[in-house]
Amino acid sequence: MGVGPGDPELLTVAALRAIRAAAVVAYPVAQSGGDGMAAAIAAPWLLAEQRRLPLLFPMVAEAPPRIAAWHAAADALAVEVAAGLPVVLLCEGDVSLFASSSYVLLALRQRHPHCPLRLVAGVPAVCAAAATASAGGIPWPLALQSEGLLIRPTPETAGELEHLLDQAAATATNVALLKLGQRWPWVRSLLDRRGLLEGALLAQRVGWPDQLLAPASAVPSGERAYFSLLLIRQGWPAVLP
Ligand SMILES: C[S@@+](CC[C@H](N)C(=O)[O-])C[C@H]1O[C@@H](n2cnc3c(N)ncnc32)[C@H](O)[C@@H]1O
Structure with a gap:
C-alpha cells in the first residue's frame, strides 16, 4: 500500500481505510x-493495538541477501x-x-500463489515534487501535450547521462532522476555545462518538515540525501498561455 513520499496528508482514502482495517502493519526497514x-x-494513522511487523530489506548490491x-x-x-489476520504492507x-x-x-x-492481496496506489515522490514546486512559485508541469516523461535512477556515469539527455532532447522527453544523492556533484557540473x-x-525529502525544493542552480555541489531527485526539462511546447 502506497503511503506517499512524506506528508501523511498524501495518503489516499483507500490507504487510510486499509490501515484502519489492519491487525498487522508491515513495513520495510533497511x-x-x-x-x-x-x-x-503512516505513523499518525496507525493504531496502538496494531501489531508492527518490520521486514528487513538490506541495502546491499549482492543478489543473494536481497532475494532471501x-x-x-x-x-x-x-x-x-493464513492466520486470518488483515495485514497491510506500507510502501x-x-x-x-x-x-x-x-x-x-x-x-x-x-511462493504463495493463492494468498489474496490487493495493491493500493500511492502518490509518487516525482509527482509530489512537481506539485509542491509549482505551488511554491516554481511552475513545474511534469509533461505537457506530446511530451514524454522518463522516470529512472540517476545514471552511474557522466557519459550515460549525456547520452540520456541527448535522447530526451531529441524526443521532447522530460527526465526525472531518482537516487540522486551522492551523484549530485558530477551531475551538477554536467547540467551546468549544458x-x-x-x-x-x-527536490529533497519532499513532504518532510526539512524538505528542499529549489532550482538546481541554487543547490551547491556536495552530496545530497538519498531521498532526493532531479527534474530536468530541456524545452517547452510552442503553444503555451
Ligand atoms: C526506491 S525509490 C522509491 C520511489 C517511490 N516508490 C515513489 O513512488 O516515489 C527511492 C528514490 O525515490 C526518490 N524519493 C522518494 N521519496 C522522496 C522524497 N520524499 N523526496 C525526494 N525524493 C524522494 C529519491 O530519488 C529516492 O532515491
Whole structure:
C-alpha cells in the first residue's frame, strides 16, 4: 500500500481505510531495529493495538541477501494472512515505482500463489515534487501535450547521462532522476555545462518538515540525501498561455 513520499496528508482514502482495517502493519526497514520511512509517514494513522511487523530489506548490491529478504518478507506476510489476520504492507511513495513491495508481490505470486492481496496506489515522490514546486512559485508541469516523461535512477556515469539527455532532447522527453544523492556533484557540473541548471528542479525529502525544493542552480555541489531527485526539462511546447 502506497503511503506517499512524506506528508501523511498524501495518503489516499483507500490507504487510510486499509490501515484502519489492519491487525498487522508491515513495513520495510533497511536495518534491524530501524524505523523505516513508510512507517514514519503512516505513523499518525496507525493504531496502538496494531501489531508492527518490520521486514528487513538490506541495502546491499549482492543478489543473494536481497532475494532471501524478499522471500522471507513474502513468507512472513503469507503466515499472517493464513492466520486470518488483515495485514497491510506500507510502501513509501507508490507501490509500483522502484518499490520493495514490487519484489514482495513477485515473491508472493511465486511462493504463495493463492494468498489474496490487493495493491493500493500511492502518490509518487516525482509527482509530489512537481506539485509542491509549482505551488511554491516554481511552475513545474511534469509533461505537457506530446511530451514524454522518463522516470529512472540517476545514471552511474557522466557519459550515460549525456547520452540520456541527448535522447530526451531529441524526443521532447522530460527526465526525472531518482537516487540522486551522492551523484549530485558530477551531475551538477554536467547540467551546468549544458546550460540546464536553471530549468532543473532539485527536490529533497519532499513532504518532510526539512524538505528542499529549489532550482538546481541554487543547490551547491556536495552530496545530497538519498531521498532526493532531479527534474530536468530541456524545452517547452510552442503553444503555451
Ligand atoms: C526506491 S525509490 C522509491 C520511489 C517511490 N516508490 C515513489 O513512488 O516515489 C527511492 C528514490 O525515490 C526518490 N524519493 C522518494 N521519496 C522522496 C522524497 N520524499 N523526496 C525526494 N525524493 C524522494 C529519491 O530519488 C529516492 O532515491
